[in-house]
Amino acid sequence: MSQADVIKVSNQTVGIVVREERGFRFFSSERTFDSLDGGHFALRTQRSGRRGRLSSGAPATAAFSLGL
Incomplete structure (x- = not known):
C-alpha cells in the first residue's frame, strides 16, 4: 500500500x-x-550518508526544495 x-x-x-x-x-x-x-526526491538520511555526515539513529525525513 502506498503512503502519501x-x-x-x-x-x-x-x-x-x-x-x-x-x-x-x-x-x-x-x-x-x-x-x-x-x-523523485531522496531521503535526507540517504543524502547525508552519501556525504559522509550520517549520524547514528538519524530520522528518515524528506529533504527537497520547492524552488520558491
Whole structure:
C-alpha cells in the first residue's frame, strides 16, 4: 500500500508526495508546481550518508526544495 502526504505552501494544497523505496515522488495539483511533477526526491538520511555526515539513529525525513 502506498503512503502519501499532502504538500501545502502558504496554506494552499500544491500536490502530494508518495513514499517509494528510496525516497518520495511528487505529484503536482497546481500549474505553478508542474515542473516538479513526477520528480523523485531522496531521503535526507540517504543524502547525508552519501556525504559522509550520517549520524547514528538519524530520522528518515524528506529533504527537497520547492524552488520558491
